[in-house]
Amino acid sequence: xxxxxxxxxxxxxxxxxxxxxxxxxxxxxxxxxxxxxxxxxxxxxxxxxxxxxxxxxxxxxxxxxxxxxxxxxxxxxxxxxxxxxxxxxxxxxxxxxxxxxxxxxxxxxxxxxxxxxxxxxx
Amino acid sequence: xxxxxxxxxxxxxxxxxxxxxxxxxxxxxxxxxxxxxxxxxxxxxxxxxxxxxxxxxxxxxxxxxxxxxxxxxxxxxxxxxxxxxxxxxxxxxxxxxxxxxxxxxxxxxx
Numbered sequence: 001x002x003x004x005x006x007x008x009x010x011x012x013x014x015x016x017x018x019x020x021x022x023x024x025x026x027x028x029x030x031x032x033x034x035x036x037x038x039x040x041x042x043x044x045x046x047x048x049x050x051x052x053x054x055x056x057x058x059x060x061x062x063x064x065x066x067x068x069x070x071x072x073x074x075x076x077x078x079x080x081x082x083x084x085x086x087x088x089x090x091x092x093x094x095x096x097x098x099x100x101x102x103x104x105x106x107x108x109x110x111x112x113x114x115x116x117x118x119x120x121x122x
Numbered sequence: 123x124x125x126x127x128x129x130x131x132x133x134x135x136x137x138x139x140x141x142x143x144x145x146x147x148x149x150x151x152x153x154x155x156x157x158x159x160x161x162x163x164x165x166x167x168x169x170x171x172x173x174x175x176x177x178x179x180x181x182x183x184x185x186x187x188x189x190x191x192x193x194x195x196x197x198x199x200x201x202x203x204x205x206x207x208x209x210x211x212x213x214x215x216x217x218x219x220x221x222x223x224x225x226x227x228x229x230x231x232x
Contacts, residue, residue, distance in 0.1 A: 046124065046225045046226050047210055049220060049222070062220045063218060063219060103155065105154075105155045106157075106172075106214065108169060109159075109167075110178065112166040112168070
């Protein structure tokens with residue numbers, strides 16, 4: 001059973017960089033045909049896909065966030081990470097990591113972490 | 123403003139059938155599969171339906187997904203109190219080059 005767990009500072013100052021890690025157990029971030037995603041949800045609002053990285057290291061980002069986002073893999077620690085630069089209050093949200101699996105005609109997020117709150121405030 | 127459109131709420135009495143629509147366009151649902159997620163307050167979303175109509179192991183067969191043209195649909199038959207949650211649709215958008223989610227539908231069991 002694959003499990004994901006997010007970790008990182010709960011409070012980030014405006015204009016600083018938000019850094020989060022998703023630790024994976026029950027599977028390897030470097031094996032199989034999977035993508036590893038970050039998704040966020042502001043309080044009381046809907047879900048927004050931030051971006052993903054393939055087990056091969058190829059990454060793709062939401063165009064609305066692309067200039068500020070980097071997602072990377074750490075095979076030695078079996079985790080992947082998110083860096084979001086120049087944060088402002090609208091970046092305050094619960095950040096989820098998730099695994100993407102491939103179906104017969106498309107991909108889907110089948111395993112999710114429990115989420116971690118990142119609060120942007122001075 | 124979401125690219126996918128869902129009704130903000132839906133409700134029914136125990137045992138009834140509730141249907142949630144997800145309207146998109148040719149660049150998302152019209153050319154890609156639809157997935158559905160169930161989310162309870164304070165918890166992570168859970169995959170409910172993938173690839174338009176496939177239920178992951180453990181999801182009751184009361185949940186049924188379908189797709190027609192540029193719209194997807196989630197039906198819950200035999201509604202139960204434990205089905206009270208938020209439901210989100212999601213698809214890849216070829217124009218935006220990004221995954222997009224619907225705004226969510228809150229299902230209430232009366």
